[in-house]
Amino acid sequence: MKKIGIIYGSTTGNTENIAKSIAEKLSSEEVHSIEVSQLKQEDLEAFPNLILGTSTWGVGDLQDDWEGALDVLKKSDLTGKKIALFGLGDSDSYPATFVDGMGTLYETIQNKGCSVIGSFSVDGYRFDGSKAVKDNAFVGLALDEDGESNLTESRISKWISDILPQFQ
Numbered sequence: 001m002k003k004i005g006i007i008y009g010s011t012t013g014n015t016e017n018i019a020k021s022i023a024e025k026l027s028s029e030e031v032h033s034i035e036v037s038q039l040k041q042e043d044l045e046a047f048p049n050l051i052l053g054t055s056t057w058g059v060g061d062l063q064d065d066w067e068g069a070l071d072v073l074k075k076s077d078l079t080g081k082k083i084a085l086f087g088l089g090d091s092d093s094y095p096a097t098f099v100d101g102m103g104t105l106y107e108t109i110q111n112k113g114c115s116v117i118g119s120f121s122v123d124g125y126r127f128d129g130s131k132a133v134k135d136n137a138f139v140g141l142a143l144d145e146d147g148e149s150n151l152t153e154s155r156i157s158k159w160i161s162d163i164l165p166q167f168q
């Protein structure tokens with residue numbers, strides 16, 4: 001069994017629900033979910049595989065609890081870890097900053113010796129700009145529970161079939 005930590009920050013519960021759904025789909029593995037306001041450095045360092053999830057607030061801001069935990073993420077030794085990201089946003093109301101929070105997480109971990117896995121095609125999404133797009137793909141799974149919740153299940157399943165074999 002692969003040991004996987006899911007760390008999520010959620011203001012109104014959408015990201016929390018998605019974290020639960022991802023955990024259910026990974027139930028054949030050893031999965032631990034942690035709400036990010038409870039996050040400790042030793043928790044992060046205990047998992048060889050991590051899934052980090054955030055929503056976006058304000059105009060392109062990281063979810064509030066993640067803001068507080070960003071220092072923990074920066075301080076942690078992530079060397080050799082496999083890390084997958086997911087982000088929630090609203091592409092209709094915030095087309096210029098769609099899932100920017102996920103982009104902030106990516107920028108925070110990208111040079112810390114870990115492998116960021118699970119990039120996701122932008123095909124089928126409608127938005128104008130996103131800090132979470134690098135080389136024409138999202139740096140992780142982008143979800144829109146406000147306007148495209150009908151696509152969520154299939155997007156999660158596709159993404160998990162990509163990341164699970166890459167976890168160690």
Ligand SMILES: Cc1cc2nc3c(=O)[nH]c(=O)nc-3n(C[C@H](O)[C@H](O)[C@H](O)COP(=O)(O)O)c2cc1C
Nearest residue numbers: 010011012013014015055056060089090094098099
């Ligand atoms: C005041 C406000 C600001 C938001 N800003 C953004 C934004 O800049 N970009 C984006 O993609 N989504 C934005 N959203 C949408 C949220 O990220 C989305 O509703 C998300 O599902 C909330 O997840 P949570 O309940 O887990 O926090 C915003 C929503 C609100 C209400």
